[in-house]
Amino acid sequence: MSPDHVPEIVVSRIPLYLRALSEMKAAQREITSSQELGDRLGFSSAQIRKDLSQFGEFGKQGTGYNVSFLIEQLQRILKVDQVWDTALVGAGDLGHAVANYGGFLHRGFRIVMVFDNAPHKIGSQAGPFTIQDTAVMEEQIRRHGIKIAMLTTPAAAAQDLAARLVNAGIEAILCYAPTSISVPDHVRVEYIDPVLHLQNMTYYLSR
Amino acid sequence: MSPDHVPEIVVSRIPLYLRALSEMKAAQREITSSQELGDRLGFSSAQIRKDLSQFGEFGKQGTGYNVSFLIEQLQRILKVDQVWDTALVGAGDLGHAVANYGGFLHRGFRIVMVFDNAPHKIGSQAGPFTIQDTAVMEEQIRRHGIKIAMLTTPAAAAQDLAARLVNAGIEAILCYAPTSISVPDHVRVEYIDPVLHLQNMTYYLSR
Numbered sequence: 001m002s003p004d005h006v007p008e009i010v011v012s013r014i015p016l017y018l019r020a021l022s023e024m025k026a027a028q029r030e031i032t033s034s035q036e037l038g039d040r041l042g043f044s045s046a047q048i049r050k051d052l053s054q055f056g057e058f059g060k061q062g063t064g065y066n067v068s069f070l071i072e073q074l075q076r077i078l079k080v081d082q083v084w085d086t087a088l089v090g091a092g093d094l095g096h097a098v099a100n101y102g103g104f105l106h107r108g109f110r111i112v113m114v115f116d117n118a119p120h121k122i123g124s125q126a127g128p129f130t131i132q133d134t135a136v137m138e139e140q141i142r143r144h145g146i147k148i149a150m151l152t153t154p155a156a157a158a159q160d161l162a163a164r165l166v167n168a169g170i171e172a173i174l175c176y177a178p179t180s181i182s183v184p185d186h187v188r189v190e191y192i193d194p195v196l197h198l199q200n201m202t203y204y205l206s207r
Numbered sequence: 208m209s210p211d212h213v214p215e216i217v218v219s220r221i222p223l224y225l226r227a228l229s230e231m232k233a234a235q236r237e238i239t240s241s242q243e244l245g246d247r248l249g250f251s252s253a254q255i256r257k258d259l260s261q262f263g264e265f266g267k268q269g270t271g272y273n274v275s276f277l278i279e280q281l282q283r284i285l286k287v288d289q290v291w292d293t294a295l296v297g298a299g300d301l302g303h304a305v306a307n308y309g310g311f312l313h314r315g316f317r318i319v320m321v322f323d324n325a326p327h328k329i330g331s332q333a334g335p336f337t338i339q340d341t342a343v344m345e346e347q348i349r350r351h352g353i354k355i356a357m358l359t360t361p362a363a364a365a366q367d368l369a370a371r372l373v374n375a376g377i378e379a380i381l382c383y384a385p386t387s388i389s390v391p392d393h394v395r396v397e398y399i400d401p402v403l404h405l406q407n408m409t410y411y412l413s414r
Contacts, residue, residue, distance in 0.1 A: 009216045015406035016398070020387045023362075042389045042396060079409045086405075097304075098401070103385060107402045108409065147412055148405065155230075172408035174401060178310060180227045182249045188411055189249060190404035191223070194305070194381060195314045197397035198293075198355065199222040201379035202286045202315065204395055205354055 006054045013051055016041060018074040022107075025067050033064040080108025085146050087170070089137065089161055090153035091116035091126045094176055098152055099127035109148070113140055117157075134161070138168035147171045155179035162189075213261045220258055223248060225281040229314075232274050240271040287315025294353050294377070296344065296368055297360035298323035298333045301383055305359055306334035316355070320347055324364075341368070345375035354378045362386035369396075 020040050024032055034045040034052075041048075052058055055077050059065040075081040088099055088111050099114055114129040115137045116122060122133045132140065141149070149170045151158055158177035165173060172188045175181055183189055227247050231239055241252040241259075248255075259265055262284050266272040282288040295306055295318050306321055321336040322344045323329060329340045339347065348356070356377045358365055365384035372380060379395045382388055390396055 007216075009214075011410050012407050014410070015403040016387060018406065019385070019400070019403065023386060040389050041387050042392075042394075077410065078406045079412060079414060080406055082414065084405075084409060093304075097300075101401075103402060104405075107406070109402065109405055148408070150401070171412055172405070174404055174408070178226070179230060180223060180248050182247050185249075187249075188408040190408055192399060192401060192404065193226070194308075194357070194399060195310060195316065196222040196226065197381055197399065198291075198311075198316055198379070199225065199285045199287055199314070200219050201355070201381070201395040201397055202291060203218050203221070203284065205286060205378055207286060207289065 010051050010054055013043075014055075014074055014078055017048070017051070018071065018078065018080075021067055021071045021074065025071060029067050031064050032067050032070075034059070037065075075108070078108070083108055083110050084148050085110055085112045085144060086148045086150060087112070087137070087141055087146050087165075088114045088126075088129075088150045088152065089116075089134065089165065090151060090157075090177075091118075091121050091131045092152065092154075095152040096126050098150060098176070099129055111150070112144065112146070115140075134164075138164055141165065141168040141170060145169070148174070150174045150176065151181075152176045217258050217261055220250075221262075221281055221285055224255070224258070225278065225285065225287075226314075228274055228278045228281065232278060236274050238271045239274055239277075241266070244272075282315070285315070290315055290317050291355050292317055292319045292351060292353050293355045293357060294319070294344070294348055294372075295321045295333070295336075295357045295359065296323075296341065296372070297358060297364075297384075298325075298328050298338045299359065299361075302359040303333050305357060305383070306336055318357070319351065319353070322347075341371075345371055348372065348375040348377060352376070355381070357381045357383065358388075359383045 034048040038045040038048045058070050058073055086109050091114055114126045114131050115134045116131050117134040121131050124131055149165045155177045158179050159181050162181040166183050166187050174190050176192045178193050241255040245252040245255045265277050265280055293316050298321055321333045321338050322341045323338050324341040328338050331338055356372045362384045365386050366388050369388040373390050373394050381397050383399045385400050
């Protein structure tokens, strides 16, 4: 099935399945079932089967799923059977925390450059990276063919930087700045903003 | 329309609309349109209109939306026209950062208690809060009728704590721990995990 035909809400659950399966594998599990995966994630087994069936046949009736095989398939579907080089823009406290986060590489991502526009930061370190001037950001991103950026700047700087990133070839932005950014249709944006998630849950709560 | 009948993907966009409208209001804007809101968010005006129409009629053909009015309506829909008391569980670096974050209150949330199980942390401060022992967590949450918790513990501790939180009456968990937690059907879980968002985008990228 082509990417456009799978509902976005289904696609958004596949990384959760992959994360749960990877935990099972780390615990030496070889086989699992839609029931077990569902129990672990708080979804019904029917939903797991239905979601996975959008992408193909990954298990046999009665024998369940081979954990390693299903991991490989989901990594392929999400295109994280490769490692994506990623640019980090904004080297404040949050940018430093992200630069130091050890959880990216084994899940398909590698930060390869960090930018900031503050003169006293340029040339200093953020994790293992030397912070570069945003003045050379577009050139560096283009030269390395980078498609993914993480934006950890203040809200006021986010839109202008997002436009520059898109202009340099970025096609996916993970925006930690607590503001909306507008990008062309071919570019994806996801937001890390705890309040968006909290408000999404209160909708379903009784007062 | 009852909450159950609005697709989850639509509900998940309402907090984005509210955030963008709040920024417009802060910039003294009084009237907006689905076109302008769409431009700001990178959505089509048709989608904005269709999403909002799931909840009622908020604008007049040709005159657009009153920003303050629409904010009030979306706050009511998301139930953040009230402030929700929230418990924070896990007072490591991330827990401290969340406890110190100033962006919750004006968007409907207030952390009122912080818990950890490490003896050397109990009694010390996390932001304006005195860290309490998780041994008293259930009792405190029950006594204050708290329904929302943020979980900033290591992955290994998350499932056990989630079960205890649910047992104490928690109905919504924002999970920063990079692991899946299983909860009963009446409890909502949202995850803050940058890799889930990144993998959600790579699905749509060309290699």
